[in-house]
Amino acid sequence: MHKPRTEEAVTSLHDLSAVDLIAGYRAKQFSPSEVLEDLLAHVAVWEPQLKALYAFDPDGARAAAKASTARWSGGEPSGPLDGVPVTIKDNIATKGTPVPLGAASVKLVPAEKDAPPAARLREAGAILFAKTTMPDYGMLSSGLSSFHALARNPWDLTKNPGGSSAGAGAAGAAGYGPLHLGTDIGGSIRLPAGWCGLVGLKPSFGRVPIDPPYVGRVAGPMTRTVDDCALMMSVIAKPDRRDGMSLPADTINWKALEKSPRKLRIGLMLDLGVGQPLEKPVREVAVKAAKAFESAGAVVTEVDGILTREMLDGLDNFWRARMWDDLSKLTPDEQAKVLPYIFKWGESGAKLSGVDVIRGFNQTMAIRAAAKTLFCELDYLISPTAPNVNYPAEFASPVNDPMKPFEHICYTVPWNMSENPAIAINGGYDAKGFPIGVQIVGRRFDDIGVLGMAKAFESLRGPQRPWPSPPKK
Incomplete structure (x- = not known):
């Protein structure tokens, strides 16, 4: 039976971690149906302000929760996440639901x-x-969309949650359950995780099978805790033959998160020499994180950035041309429905020569080479997740200029191209209490090590502020 819960002394059901939910189901403290009803009531209060959700299906979820409750009652859960609420990003197909890719130009x-x-x-x-x-x-770090309503950041409704996993970031910070699945090709998991105070893992390329696959594109967890991130990875990292770029099956023990930083070689990457300047509060949080690891016995050395202007502009040219390839196939009426910022950016790709585009793509190989050289000397790398603390909800990107679209991804995009695992985790707050993310990067395939370092940081970073509450009516 569900035990009485006092409003102040006990964590609300919708705020419990996935690990705690499973423990509670096993102990029969509460049921999946009770958890879902509490979550749906919470979403009803928050969602009019946040606009984080698409294809909201409370009736289908209630049916699934009822079946899960029956399984737990009989002591026969169907799997490691039985009864745990989850959201999935628009662009990850779910049977029976259209995949609009955030764009009004896409046929449903x-x-x-x-x-x-x-x-x-x-x-x-x-x-x-x-x-x-x-x-x-998915080509903006923003909650702005021509198809969906504008998503906002629950820490401050005037601010952007980041993107492109915008709704996932907002939902995670607002307490829409513990598990949220995003995708990342240049920072689209880590950036919103950083701006929303979450843990967001960009796994090694190919670790999580995805369909359709693409260079640098991965799916990964967005959660409030590292333990939940690891639990989710234990499920989504299983093989699937539909992804011809996926890694072979691995016997990673996703529960083995205990890792001492002692004697590990850690680089601290601050000023990059390219992209948006690093804001002072973000720098201070990253330096504090590095000092915390140093106090735990790590050997920390400041290192130079690996991204150059040529690399960033090359990626921009390649992605512009790739976007124009898609946009050019639309009818004029469909093109008119695309977000103007995105259309203006993509349209400029039509002017690029074939040599321009191949030079751009070749920068991905230059980034891989630079990352390889860096990690010959390092075990892990610490950096900011983004250079800025926050930016307005209505902006398409922090700079908000389609001719300078990627100035904010210089800390995140190299690791997509080099295929290294990278995790964003909250490192601290600015003077107004807005979260500031820290990024931890590991060698290729060392996903469990990156999670272990993030787990260690959870105990090193100091107390965290309470999660945001819905605005009072």
Whole structure:
């Protein structure tokens, strides 16, 4: 039976971690149906302000929670996430739901089947109650979209949650359950995680099978705790033959998170010499994180950035051309529906020569080479997640200029191209209490090590502020 809960002394059901939910179900302290009802009531209060969700399905979720409750009652859960609420980003297909990619120009055709990470979550018993919003084609670090309503940051509703996993970031910070699935091709998990105070893992490329796959593109968890991030990875990292770029099956023990920083060689990457200047509060949080690891016995050395202007502009040219390839196939009426910022950016790709585009793509190989050289000398790297503390909700990106679209991704995008695992975790706050993310990067395939370092940092970083509460009516 569900035990009485006092409002102040006990964590609300919707705020419990996935690890705690599973423990509570096992101990029969509460049921999946009770958790879902508490979550739905909470979402009803927050969502009019946040606009984090797409394809919200409370009735389907209630049916799934009822079945899960029956399984737990009989002592036969179906998997490691049975009864745990989860959201999945718009661009990860779920059977029967259209995949608009955040763009009003995309035809709404119900997906025929679950994409690999969505399939793994369902098989594990997770309850998908909604998908989350994203900007047009996932090519903005913003909650701005031509299809979805503007998503906002629960820490400050005038600010942007970041993107492109915008709704996932907002939902995680607002307490829409413990587990949220995002995607990342240049920072789209880590940036909103950093601006929303969450843990966001960009796994090694290929670690989590995805469909359709693409260079640098990964799916990964966005959670409030490292333990939940690891639990989610234990489910979504299972093999799927639909991804021809995925890694072979691995026997990673995702529970083995205890890791001492002692004697590890850690680089601290601050000023990059390219992109947006590093704001003082962000620098202070990153330096404090490095000092915390140093106090735990790590050998910390400041290192230079590896990204150059040529690399960033090359990526920009390559992605512009790739975007124009998609936009050019639309009818004039469909093109008119695309977010103007995205259309202006993509349209400029039409002017690039084939040599311009291949030079741009070749910068991905230059980034890989630079990362390889760096990690010959390092075990892990610490950096800011983003150079700025926050930016207005209505902006398409922190600079808000389609001719300078990627000035804010210089700390995150190298690790997509080099395939290294990288995690964002809250490192502190600015003077107004807004969260500031720290990024921890590891060698290729060392996903469990990156999680272990983030777990160690949870105990080193000091007390955290309470999560945001819904605005009072």
